[in-house]
Amino acid sequence: xxxxxxxxxxxxxxxxxxxxxxxxxxxxxxxxxxxxxxxxxxxxxxxxxxxxxxxxxxxxxxxxxxxxxxxxxxxxxxxxxxxxxxxxxxxxxxxxxxxxxxxxxxxxxxxxxxxxxxxxxxxxxxxxxxxxxxxxxxxxxxxxxxxxxxxxxxxxxxxxxxxxxxxxxxxxxxxxxxxxxxxxxxxxxxxxxxxxxxxxxxxxxxxxxxxxxxxxxxxxxxxxxxxxxxxxxxxxxxxxxxxxxxxxxxxxxxxxxxxxxxxxxxxxxxxxxxxxxxxxxxxxxxxxxxxxxxxxxxxxxxxxxxxxxxxxxxxxxxxxxxxxxxxxxxxxxxxxxxxxxxxxxxxxxxxxxxxxxxxxxxxxxxxxxxxxxxxxxxxxxxxxxxxxxxxxxxxxxxxxxxxxxxxxxxxxxxxxxxxxxxxxxxxxxxxxxxxxxxxxxxxxxxxxxxxxxxxxxxxxxxxxxxxxxxxxxxxxxxxxxxxxxxxxxxxxxxxxxxxxxxxxxxxxxxxxxxxxxxxxxxxxxxxxxxxxxxxxxxxxxxxxxxxxxxxxxxxxxxxxxxxxxxxxxxxxxxxxxxxxxxxxxxxxxxxxxxxxxxxxxxxxxxxxxxxxxxxxxxxxxxxxxxxxxxxxxxxxxxxxxxxxxxxxxxxxxxxxxxxxxxxxxxxxxxxxxxxxxxxxxxxxxxxxxxxxxxxxxxxxxx
Amino acid sequence: xxxxxxxxxxxxxxxxxxxxxxxxxxxxxxxxxxxxxxxxxxxxxxxxxxxxxxxxxxxxxxxxxxxxxxxxxxxxxxxxxxxxxxxxxxxxxxxxxxxxxxxxxxxxxxxxxxxxxxxxxxxxxxxxxxxxxxxxxxxxxxxxxxxxxxxxxxxxxxxxxxxxxx
Numbered sequence: 003x004x005x006x007x008x009x010x011x012x013x014x015x016x017x018x019x020x021x022x023x024x025x026x027x028x029x030x031x032x033x034x035x036x037x038x039x040x041x042x043x044x045x046x047x048x049x050x051x052x053x054x055x056x057x058x059x060x061x062x063x064x065x066x067x068x069x070x071x072x073x074x075x076x077x078x079x080x081x082x083x084x085x086x087x088x089x090x091x092x093x094x095x096x097x098x099x100x101x102x103x104x105x106x107x108x109x110x111x112x113x114x115x116x117x118x119x120x121x122x123x124x125x126x127x128x129x130x131x132x133x134x135x136x137x138x139x140x141x142x143x144x145x146x147x148x149x150x151x152x153x154x155x156x157x158x159x160x161x162x163x164x165x166x167x168x169x170x171x172x173x174x175x176x177x178x179x180x181x182x183x184x185x186x187x188x189x190x191x192x193x194x195x196x197x198x199x200x201x202x203x204x205x206x207x208x209x210x211x212x213x214x215x216x217x218x219x220x221x222x223x224x225x226x227x228x229x230x231x232x233x234x235x236x237x238x239x240x241x242x243x244x245x246x247x248x249x250x251x252x253x254x255x256x257x258x259x260x261x262x263x264x265x266x267x268x269x270x271x272x273x274x275x276x277x278x279x280x281x282x283x284x285x286x287x288x289x290x291x292x293x294x295x296x297x298x299x300x301x302x303x304x305x306x307x308x309x310x311x312x313x314x315x316x317x318x319x320x321x322x323x324x325x326x327x328x329x330x331x332x333x334x335x336x337x338x339x340x341x342x343x344x345x346x347x348x349x350x351x352x353x354x355x356x357x358x359x360x361x362x363x364x365x366x367x368x369x370x371x372x373x374x375x376x377x378x379x380x381x382x383x384x385x386x387x388x389x390x391x392x393x394x395x396x397x398x399x400x401x402x403x404x405x406x407x408x409x410x411x412x413x414x415x416x417x418x419x420x421x422x423x424x425x426x427x428x429x430x431x432x433x434x435x436x437x438x439x440x441x442x443x444x445x446x447x448x449x450x451x452x453x454x455x456x457x458x459x460x461x462x463x464x465x466x467x468x469x470x471x472x473x474x475x476x477x478x479x480x481x482x483x484x485x486x487x488x489x490x491x492x493x494x495x496x497x498x499x500x501x502x503x504x505x506x507x508x509x510x511x512x513x514x515x516x517x518x519x520x521x522x523x524x525x526x527x528x529x530x531x532x533x534x535x536x537x538x539x540x541x542x543x544x545x546x547x548x549x550x551x552x553x554x555x556x557x558x559x560x561x562x563x564x565x566x567x568x569x570x571x572x573x574x575x576x577x578x579x580x581x582x583x584x585x586x587x588x589x590x591x592x593x594x595x596x597x598x599x600x601x602x603x604x605x606x607x608x609x610x611x612x613x614x615x616x617x618x619x620x621x622x623x624x625x626x627x628x629x630x631x632x633x634x635x636x637x638x639x640x641x642x643x644x645x646x647x648x649x650x651x652x653x654x655x656x657x658x659x660x661x662x663x664x665x666x667x668x669x670x671x672x673x674x675x676x677x678x679x680x681x682x683x684x685x686x687x688x689x690x691x692x693x694x695x696x697x698x699x700x701x702x703x704x
Numbered sequence: 705x706x707x708x709x710x711x712x713x714x715x716x717x718x719x720x721x722x723x724x725x726x727x728x729x730x731x732x733x734x735x736x737x738x739x740x741x742x743x744x745x746x747x748x749x750x751x752x753x754x755x756x757x758x759x760x761x762x763x764x765x766x767x768x769x770x771x772x773x774x775x776x777x778x779x780x781x782x783x784x785x786x787x788x789x790x791x792x793x794x795x796x797x798x799x800x801x802x803x804x805x806x807x808x809x810x811x812x813x814x815x816x817x818x819x820x821x822x823x824x825x826x827x828x829x830x831x832x833x834x835x836x837x838x839x840x841x842x843x844x845x846x847x848x849x850x851x852x853x854x855x856x857x858x859x860x861x862x863x864x865x866x867x868x869x870x
Contacts, residue, residue, distance in 0.1 A: 369823070
């Protein structure tokens with residue numbers, strides 16, 4: 003199988019090289035109109051077919067690696083290092099991306115799959131797809147060159163072939179690990195497609211904004227995968243690492259978050275390009291930067307530039323990525339300089355208080371957040387270069403710098419939808435903002451009443467920054483939630499009035515008529531719920547205690563009583579766990595069994611956290627091991643408020659994205675004539691947000 | 705009137721700046737509860753990249769010793785700064801979870817806000833520039849020539865409509 007895999011990778015490399023070369027020649031001939039022995043159209047089609055065949059070849063290589071894992075073929079070094087005979091089947095499958103070489107092969111395969119779909123859909127616009135396909139082939143060539151020469155997954159084991167492998171990293175033996183990396187990679191790799199289209203459109207001076215419409219589904223789907231990947235990673239960190247948190251501002255976490263931020267900015271600002279022909283250069287650079295950040299993320303994970311908990315994937319292929327990023331950046335700058343006249347804006351902003359302006363500020367904040375994270379991630383490297391010594395940039399830095407920026411972004415999330423396009427009047431602002439403002443202050447009063455008082459929340463009775471941010475977070479969340487819900491209700495009321503449907507049905511129709519706008523609003527509600535969940539972290543509590551049999555410990559409303567310890571073992575690991583009865587209000591509620599495992603093949607220990615989740619909080623219990631002096635187990639219990647909201651918010655974000663991906667229904671205009679709504683007033687710049695909303699509810703639009 | 709408004713805005717800005725400064729400078733100071741606070745300003749040195757106060761991974765060889773040293777340092781009456789300096793001298797600057805606010809490290813704290821403010825200012829100026837440009841464009845359409853042209857079109861349109869007014 004190793005030989006088959008190597009051969010498949012070599013064929014894929016040759017096909018990618020042909021795709022790039024033939025595609026470039028064909029497009030050059032088409033652009034210059036030079037005569038040639040073969041028609042450029044036919045040559046471009048052979049390049050396209052080579053791309054399709056390349057995907058089949060990479061699939062063959064990926065299949066060979068998975069087959070080898072299941073066949074326990076330890077003659078392949080990668081299999082020996084990342085698998086063992088007793089490894090359960092799902093984790094054997096996960097071995098494909100648990101190490102350097104396999105994850106790069108997965109990257110190449112996913113890129114091939116995206117390219118495969120793209121090339122099959124070339125009839126949409128043959129020339130644009132030919133350009134995009136050729137650019138994708140260049141990216142594919144880079145990754146295939148790495149897996150062929152720098153990090154070959156089919157390299158053979160040196161010396162005698164062992165009876166069993168070293169096993170999978172203990173941290174990775176968790177259900178989320180079977181889906182978190184592929185999701186993240188689908189997100190990372192997926193941004194290659196909008197990047198390819200943006201560069202292609204710029205190279206060929208593609209007229210209009212059609213390329214944005216073509217890539218909208220790609221971008222949204224990619225963003226969805228990246229979102230899922232990031233949150234699955236958070237859940238994995240929460241359930242496996244056992245420190246009671248889900249986001250540690252680790253460089254690799256940051257690396258996945260940066261393209262998410264620029265991708266989010268891109269999805270907002272393209273709406274201005276589609277609607278107003280504005281921000282063309284900005285959008286092109288946003289997607290260029292997003293793609294470059296995905297490469298930087300991969301570089302950070304693998305090159306060991308900065309220390310990270312993801313150190314298992316480190317190696318020396320960083321130079322390859324630095325060179326490739328340099329080439330990509332040079333190509334982007336060169337193409338932009340050459341074609342920048344094509345990106346001239348058709349309109350400019352007219353008012354500081356308008357939807358366009360809110361998009362602009364939203365972009366500004368998202369990019370500042372991205373810069374802060376990039377700055378914090380790379381500052382240790384910069385510090386070493388300037389001062390000769392590294393420094394650590396950890397959670398305290400980000401909590402102080404990034405949290406205020408995040409809150410400002412949340413504020414804009416609420417303000418944006420309330421502002422009409424072009425400009426607005428003071429009266430409209432007052433009318434639209436009154437409810438959200440009431441919700442904001444009502445939440446502040448409720449929070450203060452239930453005891454969220456930052457000025458006395460610190461352990462010493464002093465001012466607590468975390469509680470202060472949480473209070474702002476709750477208040478802004480309530481305000482934004484009210485703003486979005488009232489948007490839904492206003493639109494639904496118009497439809498209910500005209501079609502005599504009930505409110506729920508009207509909301510459904512409203513959403514179906516403009517899935518993009520209302521899907522986006524659902525995503526915003528999801529973000530608000532996530533922020534509420536994040537704000538809860540300011541009130542985390544934890545207790546650590548050595549528990550003998552029938553000893554008790556208390557955290558929040560719960561009392562935990564140790565009722566036993568036991569051990570278990572199977573072919574993959576030995577485990578010991580504590581059995582804890584949990585009491586609340588004097589009655590036994592349930593039992594928790596936090597666990598510690600030692601994996602036999604790798605001899606790596608691992609905690610398995612016990613979590614009891616209710617909407618208000620999570621009871622999170624960790625078996626930390628035994629005290630070597632007394633032999634008694636040490637239990638750490640956390641009460642983490644509102645963590646469940648985080649996961650619920652993500653589900654809503656996913657639902658919203660799926661809604662936005664569904665094509666909108668065209669309304670039957672005869673049934674939807676609204677007497678109070680007139681089109682094309684003499685001075686449309688000052689029409690009210692309500693009027694625009696009514697029009698939007700009936701006609702569609704962003 | 706304008707001066708009064710400007711003064712009022714200035715006062716609000718000053719109050720907001722003061723509030724932000726208070727938020728960023730205040731923190732736990734009670735000696736009995738400093739362990740938790742300082743534990744979250746120091747890193748575990750075993751290479752796990754976790755905060756000392758949160759490092760609990762099985763088999764960590766460093767966090768227990770560091771925690772004991774932190775407790776001893778607090779008990780000996782050292783100030784927060786002295787505790788952090790002692791750790792930094794012993795383990796190197798990487799033991800501090802965030803850069804200090806001295807020398808080049810200050811840049812780490814200033815740069816994000818500087819970039820944000822510069823970008824914000826740039827955006828506001830750009831939008832203002834665009835809106836002013838548009839106002840001028842609109843104003844230019846009210847020249848005597850344009851007004852005469854409009855009047856002629858109106859007359860011709862009315863004539864074509866048989867004298868009906870719109």
